[in-house]
Amino acid sequence: MADQNQPKSSPHALRIYLRSETVVILLLLLFFILFSYISSGFFSSSMINVILIIGSELGIIALGVTLLIISGEIDLSVASVFVFSNYVVLICSQFGIPIVFSFFLGIAFGIGAGFLNGFFALRFKIPSFVVTLGFMIFWRAVLAGLTNGEPTYYEGARSRFFDFIGGQVGFIPNQFIWFCALSILFSLILNRTKFGNWIMATGGNIQTARALGVNTYRTKMICFMTCSALAAFSGASFLVRSTYLDPIVATGMELEAIAAAVIGGTILTGGVGSIIGTSICAFLLKEVQVGIATYGIRVEYYNVLVGILLMIATVINNTLIRKFIKI
């Protein structure tokens, strides 16, 4: 049944993918040239290194959010899961668990958080943004309560695992390599496997997908769990990179992740989306953030810009969808 579904939507969808991806690449280059020109501190190897690192962290979160949006749901709790998995890794390593296992426990926490999101949203049919809004506040508040809102430092030894996650290969940070691997993996899953097809079908038209025999409950649940697991992975690698935990870090990152997905060409109503577009767009956003900071504009305006970009991109996506796919 998956094969019957694919050829119908793919030529139209392909055109939109190409379009949004080209636009995002062009924007990336445009902003790169613009910021190199207007702010003197921007064009340097250290800044590009920073963009690659923080862009990868955002990108890994945005991959999961993209999958989830394609399946027709949304997750506002990713930023809180990100920062809470920092805490899980930190506290486990303080209890004497080796950092490698703590790292995996952090990811396991993410899977659990995703299961809770999916369980409440799907089993009880509560809109996913209400559930995840609740969990967004919940994880962040529990973390702040446990740490009293103060930063904590990792004081254990730095093993070889730290270089494996947060080190550098020449000029390229390891996180970027991780991110590329994940990005290719999820791109293949989405576009080349039966499961990817199920995700698209579930988000596109859930009744039809169910009638064709897709287990939409399980598909959405796996998307919820993948999304939170990726956020937790990103958070755990953030801790390994920075070796400290701040409960207010990554505030507003859920907006950035959704914006990366939407500007990259994912349709908010589900069914259409591009992993490659999201991946490039994560770097676009972080490039703009670094550019704004080096130019000397207050960082608060970055959130304003992300909000505006998100709305514009949604309008453009909606117009394109109406043009290419007649609903």
Place this chain on the structure above:
Amino acid sequence: MSINNQNNQATSIVAVQKKKIILRHEYTVIMALAIIFVFFSILSPNFLGPLILPGILLIGAELGILALGETMVIISGEIDLSIASVYGWAAVLATVLSNLGFPYPLSLAIAVGFGCLIGYINGLIILKFKIPAMISTLGMMWILRGNLIGLFGGSFISYKGGESILLRSLGGRVGYFPKLFFWFVGIAFLLNYLLYHARLGNWIFATGGNRETARALGVNTNRSKIASFVVCSALAAFAGGAYIGRIDWFLTRIGMSSMGYGLEVEAIAASIMGGTAFTGGKGSILAVSLAAFAFSSFKSGLILAGATGYWIDAAVAVLLIVFCLMQRIGRGNSQ
């Protein structure tokens, strides 16, 4: 003629359903309120004393104003996450304008006008460009908050404007009751009239209940949605602008750009606790008002029991999800 008949029939059916739901949820909320009061009075004897109860009423009145606006939007079938940012903007705007020499009533009116404008823009973006409300108001939340902190910094802005009757009518109390509580009661009555006795209210219920049917019956669904967004943001702006009035409780009047952070979750939770269906079309002003006070007494009780602000936020989040679950399970039984 026949359309008119149908309209009347549909209205009467809606009215009967409305009454049933109102009764059920009001009882539930009153019971929750009673349980909270008994529990926390046993836990800490000061709970019903002259120090705490006015505080509960004050915080409840403020939350209630926000929650009633949110209820209008949820009934119309949408959601508004930007109210906390509108609240913060209005508080800072009213303070700054008064400091510039405007009389306070005028600054408050400008702040409320600003709220109306934001609500109108919200509605316009959602309906004209067909962006889901959750996304566009999330974007609006960050646009407003970012601009606010960017423009005014993160520090306190103390109020240097003149006194006025309006300012005095917002702060202080009459006996046990803070004056803002009476404002809240007035607003609740006004909204009650608007929702149940005016044509607009019927339109909003119809729009949220079944948009296609409402449109077929000649309801201007776009206009009712935009109206509910405008009312919601205007109420949030009023609550924010009134902040400097009500704060003279603590003798210093201040505005601050981080004010109201996270208040939208509380407003949504109070609204859903009051039985507003998150799918739209159902809700009761009285139940949501009571729920706001249940909420504020719960929070105050936790503070008295020694919980810090962070744990209270966590409890609010848990409550939001629990109320959603209760609503779902309750509906499953009734069907």
